[in-house]
Amino acid sequence: MGWKVTTVGQVTTDVRYGTSAKANDDGQYKYLRMNNLTYDGYLDLSDLKHIDVSDEELEKCVVRKGDVLFNRTNSTELVGKTALFDLDEEMVIAGYIIRVRLHDIVSPVFFTRFMNMEFMKKQLRSMAKGAVNQANINAQELKSIAMYVPPIELQNKFTDFVKQADKSKYAIDQFIKSLHVAKDATA
Template sequence: MAKYRFEEIAYNSTEKKKPVEEDRFTYIGLEHLDPGTLKVTRFGSDVAPIGEKLVMKEGDVLFGKRRAYQKKVAVAPFDGIFSAHGMVLRPKEDVIDKSFFPLFISSDYFLDAAIKISVGSLSPTINWRDLKILEFELPPLAEQRKLAKVLWAVNATMESYKRLITATEQFVKTQFIEMFGLPDSNVYGWESATIRDVVTDVRYGTSKPASDEGKYTYLRMNNITYDGQLDLSETKAIDIPDEEVDKCLVRRGDLLFNRTNSRVLVGKTCVFNEDKPMVIAGYIIRVRFGERILPEYISTMLNIDYGKKLLLNMCKGAIGQANINAQEFQNISILVPPMELQLQFKDLLRQADKSKFELEQALKELDSIYKRIISENLG
């Protein structure tokens, strides 16, 4: 394989413009880019963006140079403007095939090398002067075209799985509203209450710092995903005095509520349904319910748009460090539908979670295949 400096592989388009009102409809910021996908599914701004932005053309590769460790790369879906914290890249087609170019930029082979030259501590950023001299190996153009066909086919299948996962999540939310309605309308005339009326125990987790070793597994804020799932792929450990264990020990059926984070992430909620002993909650509110309410019912209510907006309005503190205390959490109004109906919904939720898990496993396998193909043909 031949080796090239990055400036021989790509153009860095630096054309800029000061946005006008109509540009807000075709603005893409770094917040609109999702790691792990080349597709842009969100765009636009409520008002015209402030400050100069990069001009992008449909098909350009958008690369987040700020906090590049987030690995945000996407293909521009239309002509418009892009965040000045990114780069607008175009292929030099005598060296790299245009269909292979986005796949190359989104590869770990490219991104890992680029991340290493990031500068700055709070918001590490990649400078073009450093990036342009990095060297990469590329296969011949004919091989790139063949490789692109295979990778785009795998990519298309992965995107279809992601759509199915999203559809499953949306189905659960729709079914929740159809079965129970919402507290502000109470279309079925269920009993009204507050969370305080139906809990048996509400406790703050420990504020002691976690470590890499300890007797107990330590649940942190990032163990609760934005869509209301428990993610135990990365956990810490902790040792705490025996007299403090009971107040923050987590058991199956506990609802976990993220009490502090940015305004976007505070209020993340999930149910601990693991048969895993010796687990301690960190900066999380741990909630236990009596016989009238299932934790899955409350968790789902707080994870649909209605609940997220409710929690957002309860936040106090700075945008980057908002808080919801346990007392305010317990003041949330709820409906108390018949237990039989709650159990039906729990069964629906279990089936949906099973389907999502199977799709996610298939997605992981495809991602592994995708990365293996890349690693075998690059570098």
């Protein structure tokens, strides 16, 4: 296709680990942990903890809309889970997650979907270093991954398509849930 081939490190402006501070129930910030990233690239906010961090540490571990989250430590099957943070509020990430900020030549939606492609998941599993029940991919290894960079106009069209597909999926999920509620009410 004639697309530029580069590395993750060359398309990022910042690649940073989260905090190792302890979570609590009433901290100032919502705290994203590895269980908050789904295998298929979304956020699951159903089980959130909270955390307090100093203003100095906050900039190192805060996530903002458009950041991409990469699960660097997990089981071999789940290491490398990647999700787009597309919320309007700031949250803090745990140390098992890497925050990725991208240059404007790469769409965060495109990057997230690229990292969640099956061939990428296989590559991530093969490059992960194993320990007892855990596998790890560090920031330098993440930055070394080769990737294609289609023209940004094509990435933006892809992003629009993904957003529309996600809206449709959400509507279908809501409809199915309402059917289950209606069925349970008549049972």
